Amino acid sequence: MKHPIRIDAKHRYWIPGATKELQVPGFSELCTAMGVTKPNPFHTAEGRDRGISVHKWFHFLASGKVPKALPDERIRGKVEGIKKFLLDTRFMLHAAEEPQYDTENRTACTPDAWGHIGVWPWLIDVKSGGKTKTHALQTACQTLALRANGFQPQKRGALYLKNGGYKLIEHTDRLDLDRWKDIAAGYHALDEAGREIFAATQRLSDDSADKFDAATVRAFAARSHYL
Numbered sequence: 001m002k003h004p005i006r007i008d009a010k011h012r013y014w015i016p017g018a019t020k021e022l023q024v025p026g027f028s029e030l031c032t033a034m035g036v037t038k039p040n041p042f043h044t045a046e047g048r049d050r051g052i053s054v055h056k057w058f059h060f061l062a063s064g065k066v067p068k069a070l071p072d073e074r075i076r077g078k079v080e081g082i083k084k085f086l087l088d089t090r091f092m093l094h095a096a097e098e099p100q101y102d103t104e105n106r107t108a109c110t111p112d113a114w115g116h117i118g119v120w121p122w123l124i125d126v127k128s129g130g131k132t133k134t135h136a137l138q139t140a141c142q143t144l145a146l147r148a149n150g151f152q153p154q155k156r157g158a159l160y161l162k163n164g165g166y167k168l169i170e171h172t173d174r175l176d177l178d179r180w181k182d183i184a185a186g187y188h189a190l191d192e193a194g195r196e197i198f199a200a201t202q203r204l205s206d207d208s209a210d211k212f213d214a215a216t217v218r219a220f221a222a223r224s225h226y227l
Contacts, residue, residue: 002149005101005108013108015101024101027109027141030187035199036223037134051128054078054161055097055112058126061086062093062113077163078128085159085166091124092116100145105184111142114151123153124168127160131169133226137183140176179222186219 006014006021011028014021031037050072057071057079071079085091094115101108112126123146125139139156146153157170190198190212198212204220212220 003101003103005099007099007108007110013099013101015108024106024108025187027107027138030107030184031134031137033195033199034183034187034219034223035201036137036183036226050075054082054128055126058082058113059093059096062091062096062115075128078161080164081161081166084164085161085168089117089168091122094121094151100142100149102141102145102148104148105144105181106188107141107145107184109138109142109145111146114146114153117155120155121151121153123156125156125158127158131158131160136171136173136176137180137226139171140180141184144177144180179225182215182218182222186216186222189213189215189219 004016005024008014011026013024013026015024016022025033028037032039053072054075057075060067061079061082070076091113092115093113096113097110099108099110111123113124115122115124123139123143125135125142127135135158139158143153143156155170157168160167160169186198187195194212194216198216198220201220204212204217
């Protein structure tokens with residue numbers, strides 16, 4: 001089972017509609033709109049390109065391919081970390097970097113990689129930078145999307161690559177999945193103007209709570225866990 005979805009050059013997600021394609025929110029778009037995350041002023045185009053290269057190397061090596069050339073020296077240490085992870089865990093890749101649509105929560109994402117470590121089906125999010133609270137929410141979103149499309153991760157986590165090493169941190173809080181459902185439901189319960197108010201609201205007082213319905217109040221409670 002695979003629900004059809006298309007991702008464009010601007011990283012927007014589209015699904016088939018009755019007469020035309022419909023845009024659906026991805027993880028990053030939804031988190032920004034709901035105030036879960038804020039733009040990082042330290043992100044650069046160079047850093048983004050290095051991250052993309054690291055992900056390509058992960059997919060390449062996890063697929064069992066043998067490179068004919070060395071990676072760029074700027075990411076060489078991260079690639080060595082990938083090799084060590086694959087050697088230590090014997091991760092067996094099922095698929096990677098394929099857009100997924102979650103029909104229940106009406107959200108989209110592109111998980112980095114999913115497969116097996118031993119008998120366990122794993123979802124793995126590859127990270128070149130440091131740890132943040134939202135990484136667990138991201139793997140929750142991706143887990144639900146993969147389940148909607150036929151793959152059933154029983155474990156999920158972030159793979160933090162270091163120079164020549166790695167750290168795989170499993171996300172074990174099952175409530176992450178429920179919180180993602182609440183945040184997504186809140187997003188769909190609001191229009192664009194409502195999302196702007198929601199994102200700007202730091203504390204939910206009795207007065208401000210009156211502006212939102214029950215679904216949005218639950219989204220606020222879920223969001224607070226990752227701020």
